[in-house]
Amino acid sequence: MPRSRETGRPDRAARRCGRLRGALVVLALLAPALLGAAPGGSGETISLAGNEPGQRLDVTLTQVVDPASPTPGTPAEAEADTDGPDRLLAVRFRLENSGTAVYRDSPAPAAHLLDTTGRRFTGLNVPTTAGASFPDTITLDPGGTAEGFVTFRLPEDADPAAVQFALNAGLADDVGQWSLP
Incomplete structure (x- = not known):
């Protein structure tokens, strides 16, 4: 960060720029929710395009389990007990x-959860008692379907606002978003 020549402290303009940059990041995360881009509610199907020709998925959020419990006896269960005050939330797609x-992709990193403060949490392949998780990678021929849970680890006090999904491990430009109650 640029510093003042006189005091050696961070320059005020640079601090303002940093705060502005932080505000822009939060706005970018919440923009789809605020602008209503490809919105959906639980049960609504959103058609999403990928980055490659012919890539298209119809994605439906069918269930939210909050909190979700780790499957007994898995490493995720031990992590949940020692990571501090957090919880798991599972979303079925x-x-x-x-x-x-x-279509060949990894559904977990393709999904993100946004909370009401603008924090973003990337999906995980953590098995829970909510139901079967997606495998690390799925392959779907045209017309093929798959269902499974994506799990999110978030602070206990987080208030979930929306879930997003994009093809190509979450990197495609076309993003679907479902508001959470």
């Missing part, structure tokens, strides 16, 4: 390949 190309 139904994916249908409505495109013309074979």
Whole structure:
């Protein structure tokens, strides 16, 4: 950070710029929710395009389990007990390949949860008692479907606001968003 020549402390303009940059990051995370881009509610299907020709998925958020419990006897269960005050939230998606190309991707990192303060949490492949998780990688031929849970680890006091999903491990430009009650 630039410093004042006289005092050696961080320059006020640089501090303001840093605060502005932080505010822009929060706005960018919440923009789809604020602008209503590809919104959905639980049970609503959103058609999303990927970065490659012929990649298209119809994605439906079918269930939210909050809190979710780690599957007994898994390493995730031990982590949940020692990581401090946090909880697991599991979201069930139904994916249908409505495109013309074979779809091969990792659903967990393709999903993000936003809380009401703008924090963003990336999906995990943590098994929970909510139901079966997606495998690390799925392959869907055109017309093929898959269902599974994506798990999020978030602070106990976090208030979930929305879940987002994008193809290509979350890097595609087309993002679906579902508001959470």
